[in-house]
Amino acid sequence: MNKGSGKRLNQYVKDYVVFDLETTGLSPETDEIIEISGLKVRNGKVMENFTTLVNPDRPIPYSATRINGITDEMVQSAPLLKPSLNEFLTFIGNDILVGHNIHSFDLNFLRNGARRTLGQSIQNDYVDTLFLAKICLPQLPRHRLTDLAAHFHIETKGAHRAFNDCVMNQLCYEKLGMLLENAKENTAPGQALPTCPKCGNVLIKRNGKFGAFWGCSSFPSCRYTQNA
Ligand SMILES: [Zn+2]
Structure with missing residues (x-):
């Protein structure tokens, strides 16, 4: 596995950078980043933002432009990946x-790009809201970002451009965070979202050989369990 590349956290933190990339396709090995956006958040509030188009130095396939609306013309005078990543x-x-x-997409592009152009590794810990949403909202049939936004009544206009997706994602993460905090305070029996006393990540109900139990969602890095 990716040693030294940061841990996945399933929890709410108040200080973070939410980010999103647009790319020419799905493969971090053969496709390129064409847009990077991020919002720096302190105490749950957006303090600073970052956004840049990136010139991939190759044509953008129509399959990508159709999704994110980014054309060759738009990236023509944009900086290349190396200075863009350096700044990001x-x-x-x-x-x-x-x-x-x-966890499965943007970080692979970021790691690959940073290694290739700057010889750097990305060691930041991270929260993937896809994982968190599946834990907090198991009742939803799908967990795409637009599904979460719809569930929380958050505006989805301009989805699939990096900056708009960051704004949407930041609001969704704060809502997920409220679900987690409420669950922590509400100690009624049968509570759906207890958290791990060892590492602070969410506990998930699992079924073992001897019946149901609560296990840490960061298993195997944390092996905490308690009786259900
Ligand atoms: Zn734990």
């Missing part, structure tokens, strides 16, 4: 990163 890494510093599906 300065922006994020050591912050915890938050994003939707970043």
